[in-house]
Amino acid sequence: MMYEHFDNAVKGITEKLNQDPEGINARKKYALELSKLGKKLYSKDENIAWCGVTAPFDLLGSMGVTSCFVEFVGAILSSTQTAGLFLEEAEDSGFATDSCAYHRAVMGAVLKNAMPEPDFIIGTSSPCTAGLAIVENFANQYKKDFFILNVPQNYTKDAVKFLAAQIEEMTSFVSDHTKRPLSKEKLGIALDYFNRSSQLLKDIYDLAKTKPSPVDNKFLKDFGTVMALLMGTQQGVDICRAFKDELNHRIKTGRHHASKEKIRLMWIQNRIQYPFPINEMLDDLGARLVVDELNDVTWEPMDPDKPFESIAKRMISIPYSMDTSERIRHMQDLALAYRIDGAINPCHWGCRQGTGPRGLISKGLKDINVPVLNLEIDCVDSRNLAKGQIETRVEAFIEMLS
Amino acid sequence: MNKKIGFTCAYTPVPLIEAAGFSPFRIFPESKAPDQAGHLLHDNLCPHVKKVLNRALADDLPGLEGMVFINSCDSMRRLADAWHEARPDDRTILLDLPSGINNLSLDFLSKEYERLAKTLFKWNNESFSPEIIPEIKPEIELDKIKDKIATWNLLAASVKKIEEKMSLDYFPGIASALQQIINTAATDSTDKALAMAQKKIEPKEPAKAGKSPVFIFGNLLFDPKVYDLFEEWNVHVTASDFCTTSRFITPVDTRTDNNIFRSLADSYLKQTPCARTMDTAKPGSIAQRIVQRAKESNAKGVIGFILKFCDPYLARIPMIRQALQKESIPFIMLEGDCTMGSMGQQQTRIEAFTEMLGV
Numbered sequence: 001m002m003y004e005h006f007d008n009a010v011k012g013i014t015e016k017l018n019q020d021p022e023g024i025n026a027r028k029k030y031a032l033e034l035s036k037l038g039k040k041l042y043s044k045d046e047n048i049a050w051c052g053v054t055a056p057f058d059l060l061g062s063m064g065v066t067s068c069f070v071e072f073v074g075a076i077l078s079s080t081q082t083a084g085l086f087l088e089e090a091e092d093s094g095f096a097t098d099s100c101a102y103h104r105a106v107m108g109a110v111l112k113n114a115m116p117e118p119d120f121i122i123g124t125s126s127p128c129t130a131g132l133a134i135v136e137n138f139a140n141q142y143k144k145d146f147f148i149l150n151v152p153q154n155y156t157k158d159a160v161k162f163l164a165a166q167i168e169e170m171t172s173f174v175s176d177h178t179k180r181p182l183s184k185e186k187l188g189i190a191l192d193y194f195n196r197s198s199q200l201l202k203d204i205y206d207l208a209k210t211k212p213s214p215v216d217n218k219f220l221k222d223f224g225t226v227m228a229l230l231m232g233t234q235q236g237v238d239i240c241r242a243f244k245d246e247l248n249h250r251i252k253t254g255r256h257h258a259s260k261e262k263i264r265l266m267w268i269q270n271r272i273q274y275p276f277p278i279n280e281m282l283d284d285l286g287a288r289l290v291v292d293e294l295n296d297v298t299w300e301p302m303d304p305d306k307p308f309e310s311i312a313k314r315m316i317s318i319p320y321s322m323d324t325s326e327r328i329r330h331m332q333d334l335a336l337a338y339r340i341d342g343a344i345n346p347c348h349w350g351c352r353q354g355t356g357p358r359g360l361i362s363k364g365l366k367d368i369n370v371p372v373l374n375l376e377i378d379c380v381d382s383r384n385l386a387k388g389q390i391e392t393r394v395e396a397f398i399e400m401l402s
Numbered sequence: 403m404n405k406k407i408g409f410t411c412a413y414t415p416v417p418l419i420e421a422a423g424f425s426p427f428r429i430f431p432e433s434k435a436p437d438q439a440g441h442l443l444h445d446n447l448c449p450h451v452k453k454v455l456n457r458a459l460a461d462d463l464p465g466l467e468g469m470v471f472i473n474s475c476d477s478m479r480r481l482a483d484a485w486h487e488a489r490p491d492d493r494t495i496l497l498d499l500p501s502g503i504n505n506l507s508l509d510f511l512s513k514e515y516e517r518l519a520k521t522l523f524k525w526n527n528e529s530f531s532p533e534i535i536p537e538i539k540p541e542i543e544l545d546k547i548k549d550k551i552a553t554w555n556l557l558a559a560s561v562k563k564i565e566e567k568m569s570l571d572y573f574p575g576i577a578s579a580l581q582q583i584i585n586t587a588a589t590d591s592t593d594k595a596l597a598m599a600q601k602k603i604e605p606k607e608p609a610k611a612g613k614s615p616v617f618i619f620g621n622l623l624f625d626p627k628v629y630d631l632f633e634e635w636n637v638h639v640t641a642s643d644f645c646t647t648s649r650f651i652t653p654v655d656t657r658t659d660n661n662i663f664r665s666l667a668d669s670y671l672k673q674t675p676c677a678r679t680m681d682t683a684k685p686g687s688i689a690q691r692i693v694q695r696a697k698e699s700n701a702k703g704v705i706g707f708i709l710k711f712c713d714p715y716l717a718r719i720p721m722i723r724q725a726l727q728k729e730s731i732p733f734i735m736l737e738g739d740c741t742m743g744s745m746g747q748q749q750t751r752i753e754a755f756t757e758m759l760g761v
Contacts, residue, residue: 093720094719094720094723095716095717095719095720096716096719098446098710098711098716099713099716099717100713103717123501123502125500125501128476128713129475129476129501129678129713129714130476130713130717132501132678132680133677133678133713133714133717133718134717136680136685136686136717136718137686137717137718137720137721139682139685139686140685140686140689140721146680146682146685147502147682148500148501148502148680148682150498150500150501150502150507150510152473152498152510153473153479153496153498154496154498158510158513159498162506162509162510165506166506169504169506323479323482323483323496324479324480324483324484325483325486347444349446350446351446352444352446352447352448352475352476352477352480352711352713353476353479353480355444355446356443356444356446356447356476356477356479356480357442357443357444357480357483357484358443358444359440359441359442359443359444359484360442360443360483360484360487363442363487
């Protein structure tokens with residue numbers, strides 16, 4: 001089922017891109033590469049690793065491993081409105097309805113044999129304990145070897161050294177399974193792509209800061225999190241360049257002025273994955289999501305001479321690896337840089353990591369006069385969606401900001 | 403009375419707290435403090451963390467010289483975050499705790515425990531620099547730590563003996579008494595707990611028949627009254643696996659390594675881990691461990707008691723259930739919120755379960 005989905009997506013998007021060969025079409029190019037990745041994951045002739053969100057996908061890619069974080073599949077199932085079936089399967093098997101639906105959906109897919117069997121599994125302790133628990137379930141279910149990258153929360157020399165040593169150990173673990181040693185040359189190339197992508201990402205985010213912003217409410221949806229899967233590749237660089245070109249084009253042509261920007265908003269953590277017209281609704285109200293919390297480059301360029309240390313520093317620097325005071329400081333910086341009027345926190349149900357500090361985040365942003373709308377919503381499981389209530393609260397919030 | 407150091411997680415080595423001249427004070431989630439935690443943390447966090455935070459917000463705590471937090475799970479991380487807001491003047495330390503068990507993790511954790519020791523001695527205005535200690539003449543602080551570990555190990559041995567008796571026969575009141583001993587070690591002193599334990603090794607009352615032998619496990623079950631209730635409901639607790647029961651009294655094996663912090667790391671990370679800690683060589687080994695503990699303690703059934711919203715345990719329940727089913731060991735899973743009220747609601751289910759098990 002999933003292979004067909006990705007295969008059809010690849011064919012459909014390719015056809016559309018062929019009809020407009022001169023167009024920039026950044027989102028379509030992005031969707032095409034993600035669909036190609038999905039197809040590879042389900043193609044059965046690749047070395048596959050299911051991973052935690054902060055795994056070093058560039059390094060794994062350089063070792064010939066097709067890898068992906070499991071929450072990506074949860075999001076795809078939700079966006080294609082097929083998550084319900086898998087959520088029920090997981091719940092029937094005893095997975096609590098109070099748990100994160102990204103994880104429940106993907107676990108349901110494992111139980112229904114709708115996931116490709118991995119060669120091995122790489123868990124990461126960041127962002128969340130629940131994610132690590134689910135990949136342990138993967139390892140147990142598939143009887144596959146399991147490696148954990150413990151990402152310390154404290155950014156200290158010892159912490160970086162510890163994580164760097166684990167990353168190096170991980171390369172031996174991977175080599176043992178693929179029978180291919182780490183090639184410094186290939187890793188160097190991947191890190192070069194990663195650095196070029198990172199620079200382009202910085203440019204993209206700088207352009208998004210323009211007032212009025214050239215982004216629309218969907219343009220950079222979950223971009224920072226998902227791009228991590230592609231950044232160590234030429235395709236990643238091409239996509240970033242396409243996004244940058246499209247934003248420049250929008251600024252040049254004034255296309256973004258078409259919908260007047262009255263209110264500038266930040267979206268905290270991940271977006272809602274299933275079809276829910278919040279973006280259109282915000283658009284109608286003159287509100288624009290100019291920044292997502294996780295759309296930022298928080299790391300220094302990768303040093304090919306110290307690859308493991310560089311990757312370790314990068315992993316620890318990601319906002320959801322840090323403690324909440326650091327995360328709030330990061331959000332405050334974004335709020336000021338993007339000159340936002342308010343923020344929306346979806347408070348994804350079941351997420352202790354991101355949603356847990358809800359009150360602390362509200363207070364932290366209030367300290368710099370940025371009001372926060374806390375929604376109570378499950379970003380993956382639409383079965384209990386109180387659509388009317390959410391709409392009323394969003395409308396009231398925008399009215400208040402206006 | 404000694405100055406107190408607060409802590410919330412069983413991965414906190416009490417001997418280090420005592421060696422630095424403090425009394426341990428594990429903050430249990432028992433409080434009539436009003437529910438205010440929702441102002442800082444989301445309501446979907448585990449009731450353990452929320453109730454501890456309620457205590458902090460309501461100042462329902464004794465005087466504390468500092469707080470030790472462990473980055474053991476998302477909820478504990480969030481508690482450490484919220485503490486700064488609730489009690490900004492408190493001295494705090496957050497230790498990173500690896501999730502997987504291997505040499506790198508153990509080395510790292512030993513450094514974290516060393517950092518804890520240094521911080522605690524500093525908080526008590528005592529210097530501590532084990533890295534410059536000459537091998538021939540160890541500094542007094544290391545001796546203090548070793549002494550406290552020795553007492554702790556005596557307590558662990560006594561607790562083990564009591565548990566061995568519990569697994570063989572039903573002695574009325576012994577489970578509750580054991581919990582009181584463990585709580586004393588957590589909130590007062592190891593010495594006092596040891597004295598209590600040594601008195602309880604030989605039960606005063608003779609063994610009785612007529613209760614169903616059950617192994618209980620989960621995250622947190624600290625109230626001695628709960629064990630009395632279990633007995634009223636026909637349960638003979640043969641053994642338990644909670645971070646507030648014998649799992650908390652982790653014996654520290656100091657024979658294998660000269661570095662005391664490495665010994666602590668080895669012992670705390672490897673022995674009877676919380677669900678959040680994994681043996682990567684045996685994914686899902688928690689399920690086998692529970693089967694084994696149930697069998698070793700001669701239990702006929704297993705009760706899992708899990709706090710709501712506890713991801714590490716809730717995510718492992720399906721594999722635990724499957725492993726128990728495979729061995730034909732009956733199992734029920736109860737969810738609660740740390741209150742006696744929530745336990746009271748389980749009476750009918752527990753009684754039906756023990757009736758089904760028989761004696």
